[in-house]
Amino acid sequence: MVRVFVDVLGGGGEVGRAGFFVRCEGCGRGFLLDYGVNFDEEGRPRFPGHVRPIDVAAVAVSHAHLDHIGAVPFLYVSAAPLAVMTRPTLEIGELLIRDFMKLSGYYIDYEESELYSMKEHSLLVDYGEEVSVDEYSVMMTSAGHILGSGLTYLDAGGHSILYTGDVNTIQTWTLGRAELWPRSVDTLIIESTYGSSLHPPRHLTEKKLAEAIEEVLDGGGTVLIPAFSVGRSQELISLLAAEFPAETVFLDGMGRAVTDIYLANKRFLRDPGFFEKAVSVTRFVRGWEDRRRAWRRPGIIVSSAGMLKGGPALYYLKKLAGNPRNAVFLVSYQSVDSPGHEILEKGVVESLGLEVKARLQWFDLSSHAGRDGLVNIARHYRASLKNIVIIHGEDDARTRLAEEIRSVVGDDVNIYLPMNEERLILEN
Ligand SMILES: [Zn+2]
Ligand SMILES: [Zn+2]
Structure with a gap:
């Protein structure tokens, strides 16, 4: 003993x-x-x-x-x-x-x-x-x-x-x-x-997310997906590369640097070849020129922070929130004190004086x-x-x-x- x-x-x-x-x-x-x-x-x-x-x-x-x-x-x-x-x-x-x-x-x-x-x-x-x-x-x-x-x-x-x-x-x-x-x-x-x-089956959640994105793109809107920079961002660019191969997906925030680390440690990935392909079709936002280009056209943006507490996601939110054709799809855990939680509950971010007219939805991709x-x-x-x-x-x-x-x-x-x-x- x-x-x-x-x-x-x-x-x-x-x-x-x-x-x-x-x-x-x-x-x-x-x-x-x-x-x-x-x-x-x-x-x-x-x-x-x-x-x-x-x-x-x-x-x-x-x-x-x-x-x-x-x-x-x-x-x-x-x-x-x-x-x-x-x-x-x-x-x-x-x-x-x-x-x-x-x-x-x-x-x-x-x-x-x-x-x-x-x-x-x-x-x-x-x-x-x-x-x-x-x-x-x-x-x-x-x-x-x-x-x-x-x-x-x-x-x-x-x-x-x-x-x-x-x-x-x-x-x-x-x-x-x-x-x-x-x-x-x-x-x-x-x-x-x-x-x-219990989480719903992952493939069903991913299917729902893909359908929702499709609807927004068909309507000429832009989809913002605020995501944690470690893990969730890399999951999303992989999912989006598989589901929307013809669409430009912009990746912004610290998720870019983390994606580089994922690439440098490929042998820890389940399918390194597929991940490399997903990254190669993802557009890394490199500065303000890119950032403006990302939201001014219909498309998909993945950006930190996942709970909208800061980072470029907040910038995109301000630009996209006012138009009902756009969408904000949250895919991360939202703590009760986060702006992400507030917009899901009330459709506004009071601290920013921001009312969200864009489509709002939460998906469980834990x-x-x-x-x-x-x-x-x-x-x-x-x-x-x-x-x-x-x-x-x-x-x-x-x-x-x-x-x-x-x-x-x-x-x-x-x-x-x-x-x-x-x-x-x-x-x-
Ligand atoms: Zn953890
Ligand atoms: Zn933990």
């Missing part, structure tokens, strides 16, 4: 700022799974709980989203732990961290030198490659969420843990579904972002597994599972997921719904 301690530093009863510090009993240093940030309603960053950097043998970073990597450079203010991640996670993560430093620098206690040190101490791994540090060994497989995202399999002195990070269990245009490795898992640490909901996909992960490992820790979800979502998982794994498995700052003591 190997006992491990898991300190929940963030992501307990909330989406984001993931941080889980694992230490096996009797072991010297511990192993950190993710160290991210999230944001309060005013857009100020919130950091996870503290861990002494010298106590961290290594950190495994599941993927490049700021809610998983945004606090990692902190670890390099006073120490130099090994940072295990894939190459796309490091490259996209660096892009997002730099953007974060630019926008929120005032609130952040690390600087360029810590980011540099993180890069220096990064050990870039391929899927399936095992790395050992102290009493720990770690390996990642594809999580299907964004390029380079990993399911993290951690062995802590003989206690086997699977940490899902953010996971998608269906195949998408750019990525295969999450790859569940055949091994026995004692403790499953699982995200629950959509623990209370990059997270729905409840059924999450339950299937627990089902897959049920023969060996002793503990399930449900994190990265609101209360509703994790409670609902816990009920559903309980009905699949039976009563002998411990299910935990920890809050931040809680320490779990887990046995195998």
